[in-house]
Every structure is written in C-alpha cells, then in structure tokens.
Amino acid sequence: MNISDSSKLAVSSIKVFVNKGATPNKPTVKALSDKDTYVTGQSQADMKISIKNSAKKVIGSGNTDSKGNFKVKISKQKAGTKLSVTATDLAKRESKAAAVTVLDKTAPDAPKVNEVSDKATTVTGKAEIGSTVTVKHSNKNIGTAKADSKGNFSIKISKKKAGSALYVSAKDKAGNTGIAAKVTVKDKTAPGTPKVNEVNDKATKVTGKAEIGSTVTVKHSNKNIGTAKADGKGNFSIKISKKKAGSALYVSAKDKAGNTGKAAKVTVKKSK
Structure with missing residues (x-):
C-alpha cells in the first residue's frame, strides 16, 4: 500500500500482514439419543454450528452463545445413525468434525405372546429382533431366550396351573426393557373321570x-x-x-x- 501527501514531498510504504488465525477447535458434543430433538454441546463464542448426516447434508444449524454453548434443533434420528458436528467462525474457517453416534434409548414394544395352556412347556411369540425375552411368574424369572432374525422366540418353562399370570418382556441390545405382556395360563386339562x-x-x-x-x-x-x-x-x-x-x-x-x-x-x- 502506498501513501502520498498532497505536496508529494514524501512517499511512505506500509506493509499490512493479514493474520490467518487459528481454525476453531472441534466442538464437544453431549450424548445424543433416538429420543432427542436437540444436539447440545460446547465450542467457542460466536461460532456457527452445523450438524450433518452421513451423506454430508446439513440437518440442523445454529450459533453458540457468548460462552460457547450451543443447542441445535434436529429431527429425531434412528439409533446407530452417525452425525458430524462442526464449528465455523466469522472468517468461514471450519473446525474438524466431532463424530456422534445416536444412542438407542427406545425400549422394545411388549412382545406378542401366543396362548399358553396348563399343558404348555414353552412360551412362544414375537418380539423385537435380537432382543432378550424373559418370562416371569410370581416375580421370578422362569425362562429366557433371544428373539431370532424374524423376531420369533420360544422359551422353555415348567407347566403352570390354569389361571397363573405370566409376564413376558423384551430387552434390546442397548439394555432398554419394554413393558411386559401379561398372559393368563388357560385351562386345557380335562377333569378326571367322576x-x-x-x-x-x-x-x-x-x-x-x-x-x-x-x-x-x-x-x-x-x-x-x-x-x-x-x-x-x-x-x-x-x-x-x-x-x-x-x-x-x-x-x-x-x-x-x-x-x-x-x-x-x-x-x-x-x-x-
């Protein structure tokens, strides 16, 4: 840059150095579940926060506050979905992405249980694929098995009296246990000969x-x-x-x- 005075008696040269500055730090992101509609965490002040899916599409954005906190609204995501979170400063410099995997916090539905009679030695039905299905009687675990790739399960039990109440629940791989299905044991045993x-x-x-x-x-x-x-x-x-x-x-x-x-x-x- 050249600066000349009106009298042109002197000419001075001034060099201006532009400081590139540091790239923003990678944001710190709090755990995110399949029930959440906000991504929250910490970055630096005056940053634009972008949430992207695995296809690099932005699914939510927002700004940090004066302390660097952010809370960005998104639609609910499926458990296992991978998201990336970046911070961009006013000079359009973008941080490295923080990777976030959506946690499973949704319990399985109550299993669908087939009729159980007082002659039955198995409890069968359908539950969430891969879930662990448990049968309880009088608050005691009387049988457990895994639902197969189609959701079918078959659990061995000892015969129970007609009218007995059984409770059948499913627990997924993330440890979420759903509401139990109540099954009343049916009377299928004929009376003895008078x-x-x-x-x-x-x-x-x-x-x-x-x-x-x-x-x-x-x-x-x-x-x-x-x-x-x-x-x-x-x-x-x-x-x-x-x-x-x-x-x-x-x-x-x-x-x-x-x-x-x-x-x-x-x-x-x-x-x-």
Whole structure:
C-alpha cells in the first residue's frame, strides 16, 4: 500500500500482514439419543454450528452463545445413525468434525405372546429382533431366550396351573426393557373321570364325586338324562328316572373352561 501527501514531498510504504488465525477447535458434543430433538454441546463464542448426516447434508444449524454453548434443533434420528458436528467462525474457517453416534434409548414394544395352556412347556411369540425375552411368574424369572432374525422366540418353562399370570418382556441390545405382556395360563386339562356310587333299578338319582365346580352329566343311550354341578367338596347328586337293571349309564364332568373328561361307565344293578 502506498501513501502520498498532497505536496508529494514524501512517499511512505506500509506493509499490512493479514493474520490467518487459528481454525476453531472441534466442538464437544453431549450424548445424543433416538429420543432427542436437540444436539447440545460446547465450542467457542460466536461460532456457527452445523450438524450433518452421513451423506454430508446439513440437518440442523445454529450459533453458540457468548460462552460457547450451543443447542441445535434436529429431527429425531434412528439409533446407530452417525452425525458430524462442526464449528465455523466469522472468517468461514471450519473446525474438524466431532463424530456422534445416536444412542438407542427406545425400549422394545411388549412382545406378542401366543396362548399358553396348563399343558404348555414353552412360551412362544414375537418380539423385537435380537432382543432378550424373559418370562416371569410370581416375580421370578422362569425362562429366557433371544428373539431370532424374524423376531420369533420360544422359551422353555415348567407347566403352570390354569389361571397363573405370566409376564413376558423384551430387552434390546442397548439394555432398554419394554413393558411386559401379561398372559393368563388357560385351562386345557380335562377333569378326571367322576367316581360314581352304585346305581340300582330303583334309584332316582346318581351320586358321587367329581372336580369341584364341574358340570356332571349322565347319559343313557347317547341321551342326556340329567345334569348337576359338583359342590365345593366335589359331591354331586343328579335326578334321573328309574332305569332297568343292566342299563349302561355314562357319567362325565365338564370344567368351567369347557374341557370334558372321560366318562365313567356305570351298569345299573338289580335291587335286592
């Protein structure tokens, strides 16, 4: 740069050196999860912060405050997504990128569990792929297995009584455990064969013992000739019309779940 005065008596030369300055430091970024909508962290004051995805596309930008803090809004990202965060100063100098991998903080959905009966020795269903599925009964872990590449699982258990409550939950690889699915064990076990007292050709009732609360039925020649419920001790008494000696009666019990057991065959005796 040359400077001359109006009298042109003297000419001075001044050299101006432009200081390039330092490139901004790489930002420090706080952990980011798949539930977050802001990227936060620390840089230097008066910086422009840019968030880029793996395709180098800017998905969010903002400025640091006077202390270098930043909070940049973004849309939620999938767990495992890799983002880069840079700081650019007023001279358009951009820092090295800070790499951020989105953490998995979303718990798996409750598993879909197939019916479990009191005869079952496995609990099956579908859950998040690769998750660890656990079955609990009375707050105790009674079985665990991993869901396969299609989400299917099969867990061995010991047989449980009808009406028992099982709780089935899934935990993903990141350690997030979802809400448990409650499964009530179904009654698929038929009642035992009733114990029937002797019936003779003068009898007008059939008595005996069967499963408590079951419905006991007497059949003759494939026709229902009487029905009653077994009481709190399992006793039953069923009115019938008199039958000839030698007649065959079939007495069976059906439980509340609709399971019918094997019938007891009773031959009508000749009265003395």
